[in-house]
Amino acid sequence: MPQTFTPIPASASAPAEPEHEQGLRTMPAGPASLGMARETAPIPVSAPLNVPMMPLAKSLSTALLELQGQAMPASAPVSAAGLVAAAYTGLYATAESGEVQQQQQQQQQFLDRDHCILAFNERVLDWAVREDVPLLERLRYLCIVSSNLDEWFEVRCAPHVTAAKAGDAKGLYTLQSFRSLMDKAHELVLRQYTLYNQSLIPAFAGQGIRVVSHGERSSAQRKWVREYFLREVQPLLMPVGLDPSHPFPQVANKALNFIVRLKGVDAFGRANEVAIVKVPRALPRLVRLPEKIAGKQRLFVSISSIVRAHLVELFPGREVAEFAQFRVTRHSDLAVDEDDVSDLRMALRQGLHHRHYGQAVRLEVSFACSPMLSDLLLGQFGLPTEALFRVKGPVNLVRQSQLVDLVDDPALLFPPWRPAWPRQLQPGRSVMAQIRKRDVLIHQPFESFDGVLELLREAVNDPEVLAIKQTIYRTGSDSEIMQLLAEAVRRGKEVLAVLELKARFDEEANINSAEKLEALGAQVVYGVLGLKTHAKMLLITRREKRSGQLKRYGHLSTGNYNVRTARLYTDISQLTCDAQITADMDAVFSHLSSHNRLPKLHQLVIAPFQLHDRMLALINQVGEAAQRGEEARIVLKMNALTDELLMQALVRAGQQGARIDLIVRSACMLPPQRKGWTDNIRVRSIIGRFLEHSRVFYFAWGKQQELLLSSADWMNRNMMRRVELAWPVRDPVLRQQVIDECLVAGLYDNRDAWTLEANGAYQRAPYPTTGLGAQRALMERYGPQV
Secondary structure, eight states: OOOOOOOOOOTTSSOOOOGGGHHTTSSTOOSOOSOSOSOOOOOOOOOOOOOOOSSSSOOHHHHHHHHHHHHOTTTSSSSHHHHHHHHHHHHHSSSSSHHHHHHHHHHSSSOOOOHHHHHHHHHHHHHHOTTTTTTTHHHHHHHHHHHHHHHHHHHSHHHHHHHHHHHOOOSSSSSHHHHHHHHHHHHHHHHHHHHHIIIIIHHHHHHTTTOGHHHHHOHHHHHHHHIIIIIIIIGGGGOOOOTTTBBOOOOTTTOOOEEEEEEETTSSSOOOOOEEOOTTHHHHHHHEHHHHTTTTTTEEEHHHHHHHGGGGSSTTOOOOEEEEEEEEEEEOOOOOOOGSOOOOHHHHHHHHHHHTTTTEEEEEEETOOOHHHHHHHHHTOOOOGGEOOOOOOOOGGGGHHHEEEEOOOOOSSOOOOOOOOOTTTTTOOOHHHHHHHSEEEEEEEEETTTHHHHHHHHHOTTTEEEEEEEEEOOOOOOOOHHHHHHHHHHOOOOOEEEEOTTTTHHHHHHHHHHHHHHHTEEOOOOOOTTTTOOOEEEEEEEEOOOTOOOEEEEEEESSSSSGGGGGEEEEEEEEOOOOOHHHHHHHHHHHHHHOOOOOOOOEEETTTHHHHHHHHHHHHHHHHHHHHTTOOOEEEEEEBBOOOOHHHHHHEEEEOOOOEEEEESBBBBOOOOOOSSSSTEEEEEEEESEEEOHHHHHHHEEEEEEEEEOOOSHHHHHHEEEEEEEEOOOOOHHHHHHIIIIIIITOOOOOEEEETTTTSOEEEEEOOTTTOHHHHHHHHHHHOOO
16 A cells, blocks of 8 residues: 555654645545545646845846847857856846845855765665665665765865965965865765775675685685786786886876885896886676585675785785775866867767866775885876775775675665656557546656656657757766667757756767767757756657647656666656646757747746746745745755755745755755744755655745656856756646655655754654554555555
8 A cells, every 4th residue: 555644643753744745645635645546626836926026136137148148248258157147247246235145154164065966875875784675686776876975076086185385374265175175075085985894895795795805815716816917907907016117107086006025136237116007897897606616605705805815926026015996086177278179079088088187186095005116106197195085995995896796695685676658648558549548647666657758659650750950968878868869860860969968977978869869860959058958758759540630648757867866766657638838848959059049938937037936936035025024935956955055045035934945966065943043943864775866845834835757956156057957837626646656655654764853964764663664655655566
């Protein structure tokens, strides 16, 4: 039976429903639950909003839009970044000095974004700690934290390292802030390795699964490992002895290396003391020992252990005095001046190589690495001592995730989950015929992404379909989406792909996809220079047989067109033939491909031109209603909340009496329930089996309400430096479904939720093993599927 989200009585073991939470449950549709059947009245469609502007003279997106339409002087910046900077200047120049002072005071009270990101990873690590989680899944969560930390260092830490090296004491990045972040990062890494060594390794040993070191291997196992080394490893190694003619080699980002101190002299009688051994990425990081020498256990050896055991064979005639594994992390954002390139795709392809050798931001070494060797490495990479991480175990925990696939034991994994076919689509029938009758919502991964794929397959194979337009951000390698678009071109259909080349760490896959589509004759564009196209849209134009008229079919989503992540991330898709929405989509595609001025849109709200304004206006509307004594409610679900103007607006609305709940998975810089400031704001974060990824914005004031789905988080980058979209859910039944499944479920989760406290710390849900979990309830509602 599906779980229903009803108020928890005070007498139950769970805490009573706080009064602050009841507002969402008493919306016009009546008490919300996860059940499909409803006896309640439909939610009225919100009337057009006539919302006054915030007290500030202009919001950022208004200033940006006005600047876009003005003739810029020759000396003024013409890049998108320049427009955004000019918009900021115009905004704060027109604000009253008292308002600016109040904003600055609020900024000082906001939480630090980087500390928020590290706190998010602490919450993820909790799943690796929990003994009720299957063992291989615990390892997977541990590796996810390491992967997240890698990306944080690659993307966020370069300015901090630069400030630390300069000894900066003032500004956004300082030596003090760097040390504070490194203290937190060291603490998190220590927790990881303590968990790995003291909990996970013994637990795996109890299951007969071990990664055996050289000292633990039998003579037969050592013989097999030596033969493997000679056959598979040694031919790929190229040790470099350091001297004036052999400088320190280029070390790639996150690659495994050894630094070795040698005794004696080389073949030319020189006492070059230090050598570097780079371990190629092509080598597997874990190798399973054959059953005949492993006995009844599942035994593995790491590539680092194999190399370490045979280092002496790489330096014949020399004695290995000491050695250590090391790994350097580098700044990895691609720096391409988009205003000074004639071919963005070619410039990005050339930049991909340089990413591997950017500024060093972190050095990891094995725990026993001597101060002499670690100091040499720190000096070589120009890093302060705080950026040195000594680890008791593999220097790259991410690669331990290979154990999940190598062991492949269902008993040590979550029960398999296969998403159900979308309930609102009848299998075997034309998807387009069904959405001609009414809009369809798909809630991934509880429902299958196959419904979206089936729509595109149908469009490709339908001779009446004339054109397909789609945004592409992350599709993954060998994507069926890209294969279908290619097939559509071959069948003579007009195909427009707005492909974002700068999707971080997916640049190469997207460049390759662009080249393949262009070679077939598709129209491929890269959006707007200076902005990332992050909006998710698919638009199909078909000539209807009966009427002979052209009709549009649209798909909008909070998540990517990626089959793999569609099974792992929670997202909402909407299939629609709504004439206003699909006309808006067509206008946006035309804007992205031709750079024509964007016309007035009927339903879609687009960043960077409208979305920021619209969110500010809606918050303001709710706050003013609260001030008049009317019911006023805001519930927002997103991945991150860091935009200061939007946070200031939420603070003001809360002070006016609006009740505000924020469900923010990762970084939330707005501290809740601080007396006299954010008393009416609560924040929670849900970390579950699936990655929470949908963006849902609910505003209610008086008898009106507005529910929007979006591709955008509430971050300055999304609002000002990306093409994003939000759209209203106007169908009352679908609207209530989103409210139930994305908002009510999240607010009543007392299993996987974390509550942000006023001091910036997170408190775990009281019932992590027995409570009511939103994701589990939705799996029961849509499943079980195996």
